[in-house]
Amino acid sequence: xIFSCLTWNTAKRIKHINKQVEIITNSKSDxxxxxxxxxxxxxxxxxxxxxxxxxxxxxxxxxxxxKVLFGKRMFGQIIATNYxxxxxxxxxxxxxxxxxxxxVKISINNKVIIFHTTHIPPGSSNGWIKIETLNGxxxxxxxxxxxxxxxxxxxxxxxxxxxxxxxVTFAQNINAKGEIKMKGNFRGxxxxxxxxxxxxxxLGLSNIGIEDSxxxxxAYNTQEFSWSFKxxxxxxxxxxxxxxxxxxxxxxxxxxxxNQGNTSDHSPLKVEYYY
Numbered sequence: 518x519i520f521s522c523l524t525w526n527t528a529k530r531i532k533h534i535n536k537q538v539e540i541i542t543n544s545k546s547d548x549x550x551x552x553x554x555x556x557x558x559x560x561x562x563x564x565x566x567x568x569x570x571x572x573x574x575x576x577x578x579x580x581x582x583x584k585v586l587f588g589k590r591m592f593g594q595i596i597a598t599n600y601x602x603x604x605x606x607x608x609x610x611x612x613x614x615x616x617x618x619x620x621v622k623i624s625i626n627n628k629v630i631i632f633h634t635t636h637i638p639p640g641s642s643n644g645w646i647k648i649e650t651l652n653g654x655x656x657x658x659x660x661x662x663x664x665x666x667x668x669x670x671x672x673x674x675x676x677x678x679x680x681x682x683x684x685v686t687f688a689q690n691i692n693a694k695g696e697i698k699m700k701g702n703f704r705g706x707x708x709x710x711x712x713x714x715x716x717x718x719x720l721g722l723s724n725i726g727i728e729d730s731x732x733x734x735x736a737y738n739t740q741e742f743s744w745s746f747k748x749x750x751x752x753x754x755x756x757x758x759x760x761x762x763x764x765x766x767x768x769x770x771x772x773x774x775x776n777q778g779n780t781s782d783h784s785p786l787k788v789e790y791y792y
Contacts, residue, residue, distance in 0.1 A: 527781050
């Protein structure tokens, strides 16, 4: 059977939540994963999404001490679906902030898929918390590689993708000659360790049979983006939002849904799978 999934960083833009819900509903996706949810927007998303989806859960549901959910820890995740689900214990992931990962077991056509969504903290404002989170997710997926896994969300990486399958991480620079150079020291640690943390997810998951769904369909000469921002006179575009799936789950289509107005600074990514 074919089922569809949508991931979207809603950018905490609570004033646009009605339009966001309209976009989500119109996507007609079977499984919804949202990032950058706040305590206030969580209540509204649950209220509106529950009109269409029987099961709506958030990573905040699994945080015992809600007092920690402020400042840099104010963001959570939501998963919504009509399929039967069961939330997983976030402590299975050795990550600094457990509300940044939400995992559920979803029963589809009598098969169980472990569905994960995450919002990796950006390194520019959180330093090595980013790499510790990426490492924790990677290590957990290595342990569950025999299961059926789908991982999605906003990973805040890579910095750039090159046509020859080269990946540029935030621990690297491209010089005037077009050469990729590793930074020796980066944000208080070794550049090579930062580089490894980003690569383990974007490229390394394929070594355990969990592949980038978009890149499964499109070669690197197809350039896409999910987030853009203006720096001086330049508009930079980066593909931060991804789906990864076990190779037993065949990807049928993958499309970034651009032109959603100012509802978010990220574009939703919709993927269809066959299993």
